[in-house]
Amino acid sequence: MNETLVERLAAFTADSDFDRLPADVVDESKRIILDSLGCALGAVDEPKGRIGIEYGRMTGGTGGDATIIGAGDKVSVFGAAFANGELINTLDADAVLPPGHVTPYVLPGAMAVGESIGASGKDVIAAVAVAHEMSYRIGKAMDYLRDVKDGKVSPPPVYGYSSTVFGAAAAVMKLKDTGREVLSHGLGIAGSIAPVNSFRAWSEHAPTSTIKYLLAGALTQAALTAAHMGELGHRGDLLVLDDREFGFPRFIGTRRWEPDAITDGLGEDWRFPAEQSYKPYPHCRILHALLDSLTEIVTENNLKPDEIDGIKAWVEGFVEQPLWVNRTIEHVHDAQFSIAHGLAVGAHALPPTKAWQAPEFVFGDSVMGLMDRVSYEVHPNYVELISGNAASRPARIEVSARGTTFVGERRYPKGSKSPEPGSTMTTDELVAKFRGHAEGVLADATVDRVVDAVLDLETVGDFGDVMRLVGRKDR
Template sequence: MDKTLTQSLAEFIIGLDARDVPAQGIEHARTAIIDSVGCTLAGLNEPAAKLTADWGGREGAAPRATVLGRGYMSSPGIAALINGTASHALDYDDVSPPMIGHPSAPLVPALLAAGEAAHASGLKVLAAYVVGLDVSARIGRLMNPAHYAHGWHATSTLGALAAAAGASRLLGLNEEQIRHALGIAASGAAGIRKNFGSMVKPLHAGQAARCGIEAAFLARSGFDADPYILDGQHGFLDVFRGQAANAPDASSIRFSADQPLEIIESGVGIKQYACCGCVHTALDVVRALMQKHGFTGQEVEEVNCGVNALAPQVLIHHNAQTGLQGKFSMEYSVAVTLLDGHAGPRQFEDSRVLLPDVQELQKRIHMHTDPALPINHGVFPSKVTVTLKNGAQWSGEAHKAIGMHPSLPLSDQDIDTKFLGCATYALDAQTAEEALKSLRGLEHMPDLSTVMPLLAGRSAVQ
């Protein structure tokens, strides 16, 4: 009898040999973990992260996993919840096009917590990342774009399964236990896009991380679930994908260590800008036009941004009054980029959003749907026309965002610069440098005991 999708996934989780992961795959996984850790440290002072961390500190738990930047340890589940929420709090974290979501925000916190609990080596953590990414991206291919378009936040839904897969591998579950862990996580998977622009969006990532690691612990203790959770009527795909037109045939896709890994095939995109990925191509075009033609934001009369039909469903804020709203506003993101030349974390602080210059300019930024721009997996093309007050007009378009699309990667120097800029929100400069050096050698670590104490410090956390 042919293996089901659930069976093939459980076998893949156990069977992938870390030594068979190409060097490029290990490098990509390491880069993703470095970026995720940096985003977590930068997100610590965001309201969603602070409230979650304060709650976790009051709850108290056996100190088995590090809460990054907070100077304390907690249970693996609570640590994963807090770290996952912080990782996604700035919307600066990485993306997976097939997933149409953020793979590392739920996955890395679960892996760090499970890795600490299991005393796993750095190479095992990297291999678990490769497995987890394969889950979120490959299942994303089966379910998207219908899953995302219907209103589900794939970071949370697919992220819960990925976190369960990676944590199960690190905790040494057998095939039967892994299938139960996937079943437990599938029933905890959730997250709806209605909450975009609120504190709940980053909480989705934390909830998925917690869901996944706690599913693995429960399954290891003997807790059972349906062993075919991905398959058939009322299974995960059936429920979350529904009757989507032109959906891929689920029976044609299986997990196997012999097929190209998603860490190579689709990769992970690293963000340049601390806002929703739907905006990034437009910001690339705006910055390119500014550099080419030498104008400033003060000279701009108006900007028109053409996007595909899915982007307006995500970019729901058109007159941003908070940083969270600004992250999901084409109008604000373009305006602040024109004025500041960049769209990093500081451009999405509430104090920046409320300044008169950007409040006035965002009213003259317009977004419209361009039928010629396609809807693809996690790719949001843009056509931008900038009109200056003197009547000059400049146009450009981009179909893939620099850094965010894996085919246009950032350099190692760019990655390091972003990490250090993020990490110093929570660590002093020397500790941030030491942490980066340690993470750069992750595959050589016998366990995580050298790097986690560096990431625990709270010298800059308010």
């Protein structure tokens, strides 16, 4: 009998030890961890972050062996994974990888389990790499938000990130060294208990739910449940990915299912590093190329917000949904997705850290007033320009001020690997981003220790040492 997709993913997970990972996979995995820890630290005082911490405490008890980032609490792996998933995703500054957001779903369980069992840095790197490669490949097999059909944008009617449950569960089971059979059953269970694919409904209902596209904490706990159920002896559905009519493709509502994208070169050709992107700005990725151009215009010409008569932007084609066109800002969460508000914020040239979401700034008269002078429409060459390179996010912006129209245009935003020199976010730039988010949460000396430990993670004997550093309350 041929191996099922779940069994092949289990074999991939078991075989992908640190010593077999390409250098770029190791490097990208460490960069993901550093960036995510910074995003979490920057979110500890944000509404969504605080709620995540409180629920992590409620479900995690006290005296556990896993750390809530930036809070100083030691709770169960279930509590820590929930809180840290929410923290990583709170600012919307976390990394991006098809099918969209992957890291806040797949990393927290691995961090919590890695700490609880005293896993080595090498083992954590391998688990993080497996989780991202698996999530990326499954994401490529199904509908994508930026899909086009007959030369037009064609957003799927059902869309979301629940497919990351496989990578999240695989990372946990790899760290626990459960073996291929248990891995297969755990993955089969994960596919059967994944949260619903709620993104599209979320994007259509403004003001949007503050749990976002999928509650990160809930998926981390589903993945942990699947991993533990497999280990305790439950049998999973080994055909859950193969059965297009009744299985996981049907569960998540995808119109397109191309399983060859999952298995082609699996274990030999690592594909996620090429499309792994990082976010310089704590705002939805759709706005980043525009923000790059706007920042350049404002800083090079020393423009002040009250000098700007108007901002006009040409944006990606799929954003004509309530989530992005919303102009009613009632919560800092709304500010992370509104096109008009995001450009009004960007025009103030504030360093893009957690300060972007300080209530006094988000709801301040200067930002809210400028927001009324922002307009936008779909970029006329959007479909043509996204073809051929997944990093392409075409954007054009015009800023009217001082009787002049300043024009900026980008095809690739900062933070993505692309044909354009300088678009990739260097490790030094990620370190600077980490420092900006950690400021005021960790002492400078602790920040230095975290950076050194993560960038040299393969030499760390106990990953818990890293988590205990980011769990400190130095404030």
